Amino acid sequence: MLPTEDLFVYVYVLVDDAIGSRAVAIAPRPGPAPACTDAELLAIALARHLLGRRSEAGFLAEGGPGLGAPVPAAAASKPGEPADPLAVGRL
Numbered sequence: 001m002l003p004t005e006d007l008f009v010y011v012y013v014l015v016d017d018a019i020g021s022r023a024v025a026i027a028p029r030p031g032p033a034p035a036c037t038d039a040e041l042l043a044i045a046l047a048r049h050l051l052g053r054r055s056e057a058g059f060l061a062e063g064g065p066g067l068g069a070p071v072p073a074a075a076a077s078k079p080g081e082p083a084d085p086l087a088v089g090r091l
Contacts, residue, residue, distance in 0.1 A: 007050065012043035 002010060016039040018024040026038045053059040 004047075004051070008043060008047050011047050011050070012039060015039045015042045015046065 015024075016037075019026060019039050019042075048056070048059050051059075
């Protein structure tokens with residue numbers, strides 16, 4: 001089994017590629033721009049499922065305050081900036 005950090009990155013890349021190639025259709029959401037992308041949300045949900053964590057609270061508590069950004073795009077220093085490519089090593 002992959003280390004947890006690698007699993008998150010692997011799942012994120014698969015989901016982001018699927019959304020980018022339009023293999024997975026996601027309708028635009030109304031309102032202001034969300035804080036994270038659809039790919040990030042789906043990657044977290046899929047990784048949680050693959051790890052067999054039923055409880056969201058337990059999943060978040062397991063990571064604790066040092067969980068950090070689960071996917072590279074969430075590690076951007078400011079909203080709208082590209083993700084720091086070295087952030088993957090800090091996951």
